[in-house]
Amino acid sequence: MPTDPRLDALPDEVVSPITPAMLAGGRWWHEAALGPWPAALDRGLIEPRRGYRFRPENLALPLALGPTRARSVLDLGAGSGSLMILAALWLKAPLALGLELQPEAVERLRRTLRAYPEIDARVVQGDLRDPGCLRQLLDALGEPADVVVANPPFFQPGWGRSSRNDSVRLSTHAEHGDCGDFLAAARAACAPEGRILVVFDADHLAVLLARAGERDLRFVGLRWIPDQRPGKARQPFRVWVELTPGPGGAPLRRIDALPDHPHADSPPSST
Numbered sequence: 258m259p260t261d262p263r264l265d266a267l268p269d270e271v272v273s274p275i276t277p278a279m280l281a282g283g284r285w286w287h288e289a290a291l292g293p294w295p296a297a298l299d300r301g302l303i304e305p306r307r308g309y310r311f312r313p314e315n316l317a318l319p320l321a322l323g324p325t326r327a328r329s330v331l332d333l334g335a336g337s338g339s340l341m342i343l344a345a346l347w348l349k350a351p352l353a354l355g356l357e358l359q360p361e362a363v364e365r366l367r368r369t370l371r372a373y374p375e376i377d378a379r380v381v382q383g384d385l386r387d388p389g390c391l392r393q394l395l396d397a398l399g400e401p402a403d404v405v406v407a408n409p410p411f412f413q414p415g416w417g418r419s420s421r422n423d424s425v426r427l428s429t430h431a432e433h434g435d436c437g438d439f440l441a442a443a444r445a446a447c448a449p450e451g452r453i454l455v456v457f458d459a460d461h462l463a464v465l466l467a468r469a470g471e472r473d474l475r476f477v478g479l480r481w482i483p484d485q486r487p488g489k490a491r492q493p494f495r496v497w498v499e500l501t502p503g504p505g506g507a508p509l510r511r512i513d514a515l516p517d518h519p520h521a522d523s524p525p526s527s528t
């Protein structure tokens with residue numbers, strides 16, 4: 258597919274597609290029967306040739322959101338902007354705001370957003386743990402966000418053989434705050450009836466839920482992406498967790514596996 262001329266990728270960058278085909282061949286999207294994939298996403302986005310690039314599980318966001326609309330979207334730790342762009346187009350949200358710590362990623366995302374003139378999209382460079390930065394976000398939003406999306410790093414700093422590439426390491430390892438910090442920022446910027454959607458590693462889910470409870474965020478629902486590796490078939494790999502402001506303790510409403518996946522033929526029933 259020809260690249261949109263507005264996406265001026267540099268020689269050390271690539272234009273990544275944003276298509277459901279990236280996840281389980283796209284069959285899951287067909288079965289989800291949520292309507293057409295937003296055509297504008299064909300334009301893709303600019304990413305580093307060597308560095309962190311968005312992962313296929315991000316594409317399951319519309320499934321977690323469902324067929325609904327919103328006025329504003331906030332993406333905490335926006336990276337190359339896949340969640341922000343996908344959420345804004347899916348929800349037909351006129352306003353989308355991204356916050357990102359890494360200046361090069363911010364500059365790149367600003368170039369990507371030139372290819373999406375239908376969204377009033379802005380990116381703020383800063384640290385979500387900084388109260389001044391959160392105030393700046395709220396000022397830019399005008400009112401708290403209807404929908405907050407985030408893909409926080411889930412490895413503790415120094416865990417395993419972390420990448421020497423800064424863009425990768427700062428995305429995978431919580432060197433500048435963990436999921437608790439992401440949730441605190443989400444809580445501060447989310448409307449009282451708003452929705453917070455977080456994609457996380459399934460093995461670390463208990464930590465995410467504990468941090469959510471500590472921050473007075475109520476669990477609403479969960480969908481998981483099954484592992485594609487043969488030895489791990491049927492096991493959750495990544496999870497999309499929905500939270501909302503409010504005290505915890507509410508019963509689980511929904512736990513679903515992604516539909517139409519080769520390993521998802523017998524998902525646990527809803528509770």
Ligand SMILES: C[S@@+](CC[C@H](N)C(=O)[O-])C[C@H]1O[C@@H](n2cnc3c(N)ncnc32)[C@H](O)[C@@H]1O
Nearest residue numbers: 311334335336357358384385408427428433434
């Ligand atoms: C796992 S990556 C996700 C990037 C993108 N949202 C995606 O899904 O592809 C986490 C992102 O959070 C950013 N980040 C980490 N700590 C942050 C902080 N304290 N303030 C703002 N952004 C932060 C990282 O730079 C990285 O871009």
